[in-house]
Amino acid sequence: MRSRTAAGACVVLLASLGAWQSPSPGPGVDPLERFHGQRLRWGDCPEKPVPAEMRCATVLVPLDHAAPGKGTVAVALARIPATDRKKRIGSLLLNFGGPGASGLAGLAADPKLLAELGEQYDLVSFDPRGVGHSQPVSCGGSQEAEDGAGDAAQQLAALRSVVKRCELASGPVLPYIGTVNVSRDLDVIREVLGDRKLNFLGFSYGTRVGAVYAALFPRRTGRMVLDGVDTLSEPLVEQALASARGQQRALDRFLTWCAHQPGCVYGTNTRTAKEKVDDLVARLDERPLVGQDGSHFTGQDAVASIAAALYSPLMWPALAEGLKGAEEQADPVGLLQLGGPTDPPGTGGDDDGDGGDGGSGGDGGWPRPGAAPVPADNAEAALAAVTCADDPDRSADRSSPAAIEAEMATLRGEFLKASRVFGPRQLMTVLSCYGRPAGTDFIRRIDHPGAPRMLLVGTRGDPATPYEWTEETAARLGSAVVVDNRGDGHTGYPSSACVRDHVDRFLIDGRLPSGTRACPAGE
Numbered sequence: 001m002r003s004r005t006a007a008g009a010c011v012v013l014l015a016s017l018g019a020w021q022s023p024s025p026g027p028g029v030d031p032l033e034r035f036h037g038q039r040l041r042w043g044d045c046p047e048k049p050v051p052a053e054m055r056c057a058t059v060l061v062p063l064d065h066a067a068p069g070k071g072t073v074a075v076a077l078a079r080i081p082a083t084d085r086k087k088r089i090g091s092l093l094l095n096f097g098g099p100g101a102s103g104l105a106g107l108a109a110d111p112k113l114l115a116e117l118g119e120q121y122d123l124v125s126f127d128p129r130g131v132g133h134s135q136p137v138s139c140g141g142s143q144e145a146e147d148g149a150g151d152a153a154q155q156l157a158a159l160r161s162v163v164k165r166c167e168l169a170s171g172p173v174l175p176y177i178g179t180v181n182v183s184r185d186l187d188v189i190r191e192v193l194g195d196r197k198l199n200f201l202g203f204s205y206g207t208r209v210g211a212v213y214a215a216l217f218p219r220r221t222g223r224m225v226l227d228g229v230d231t232l233s234e235p236l237v238e239q240a241l242a243s244a245r246g247q248q249r250a251l252d253r254f255l256t257w258c259a260h261q262p263g264c265v266y267g268t269n270t271r272t273a274k275e276k277v278d279d280l281v282a283r284l285d286e287r288p289l290v291g292q293d294g295s296h297f298t299g300q301d302a303v304a305s306i307a308a309a310l311y312s313p314l315m316w317p318a319l320a321e322g323l324k325g326a327e328e329q330a331d332p333v334g335l336l337q338l339g340g341p342t343d344p345p346g347t348g349g350d351d352d353g354d355g356g357d358g359g360s361g362g363d364g365g366w367p368r369p370g371a372a373p374v375p376a377d378n379a380e381a382a383l384a385a386v387t388c389a390d391d392p393d394r395s396a397d398r399s400s401p402a403a404i405e406a407e408m409a410t411l412r413g414e415f416l417k418a419s420r421v422f423g424p425r426q427l428m429t430v431l432s433c434y435g436r437p438a439g440t441d442f443i444r445r446i447d448h449p450g451a452p453r454m455l456l457v458g459t460r461g462d463p464a465t466p467y468e469w470t471e472e473t474a475a476r477l478g479s480a481v482v483v484d485n486r487g488d489g490h491t492g493y494p495s496s497a498c499v500r501d502h503v504d505r506f507l508i509d510g511r512l513p514s515g516t517r518a519c520p521a522g523e
Helices: 006-017 103-109 111-120 152-178 179-193 205-216 236-258 269-285 300-309 315-327 377-387 401-418 423-427 468-478 497-509
Strands: 055-062 071-082 092-095 121-126 198-203 221-227 455-460 481-487 517-519
Touching: 055 179, 071 103, 071 179, 092 103, 092 179, 092 205, 103 111, 103 121, 111 468, 111 497, 152 315, 152 377, 152 401, 152 481, 179 198, 179 205, 179 377, 198 205, 198 497, 205 221, 205 455, 221 497, 236 269, 236 300, 236 315, 236 401, 236 423, 236 455, 236 481, 269 300, 269 481, 300 315, 300 423, 401 423, 423 468, 455 497, 468 481, 481 497, 497 517
Parallel strands: 092 121, 092 198, 198 221, 221 455, 455 481, 481 517
Antiparallel strands: 055 071, 071 121
16 A cells, blocks of 8 residues: 555656656747657566567656646556558557556457457557556555444545545545546657557547547547447436446346346246346345355345446356346355456466567666555545546535435435436445545536547447447537447447447548448347
């Protein structure tokens, strides 16, 4: 766990490596010239295993893009070079989602999925500032309030204490976290990689990164694909309600599938199946299952496992077996093995071998001097920090505890109407930014920024990013072609050959159809 002292020492060390605290440039001079002039030194990656051809480096970006002399952040990069160097187009920057997920781990996990793109593109990903190996934020081990019991006033005070822990453990990067700064970092990365324009493929939260980049730098935006499109406009309450509805739709689609499988524990009636899942969650919240080690498996634990399995239809058979074990044998093992939606992505591939570019300058190479281990709570801490940095609403902070308690009681009915299974869990996210500074309103103000035409992919059965967000974001950007994927699961590229064909043709050949294109389920 990083302390304020350790984080501050890291910034001082990085500043000393390249004399980054230089005077402000004069008129007409690029204020980021000293950042744009870096040369990357590719070497071993900080974690293994990774694919043999994957190499990592670090690039320095301004701590505060509005005041580049204030300090720096070291952002971790990973690259798999194009396999056909004669046909190489340039770099394809990838963000696999989050916020809080490591891009290095995402690239290492399944590079074969991107093999066709990897013939002509260098595949490049990164850990956004505050995440993974890019000066990770932390809340001292957990975001759980040390004393969440008591009345509303005591519970809100406990939430403020969590915010204070996050500030103490994260150091100077925390006030400068958020999607706008990540997108500005992305432009520094583009320049350092030597690409005239940014070619980008973003999944889930990565679609917000891409959309914000296109709004900030429309003339530097190249071929951009956003898959599993995030919202740009909805406040936290509306996001949570939309998420609950989307998860419920995905669960209903799973139960319809299950009803057509032999041995489905809920039989062939999808209406009663939905009621039985509701009953299972309520029953386990009241009387948790107890494991051999004495651990308790609650209804909310079951909800987390169900939500995880809905991310991919490939996990549906395991979900069906897990629910059968819980219902018939009071055995939670099958559901426990499904994990939860916030589990960090794994890595895959072989150990890295020789190769990679040389070069000098920068501070690349691993282990980086002064780098601290990634805190165990980093993904959770970064998720909250970025979410709140992107949200300008803090009306709850100005309300009395009694008023907040009354509002939450009213919202509970709305969330239960959206989903009796997922609603209560989503309701708990509404106050996730209580006690934190108000975030930027830039993202909500994005409106036809003048970026070139891009491709957006929405999936009808997506449990995490509802299809309506694709349509809303396309309207806000004003230059998007939509692929309507009629399938299931979170994002379309991994599971739909039809979606992959549209995406690959655009990124490789620049071919983009007009209007909305549909991809049938299962194709």
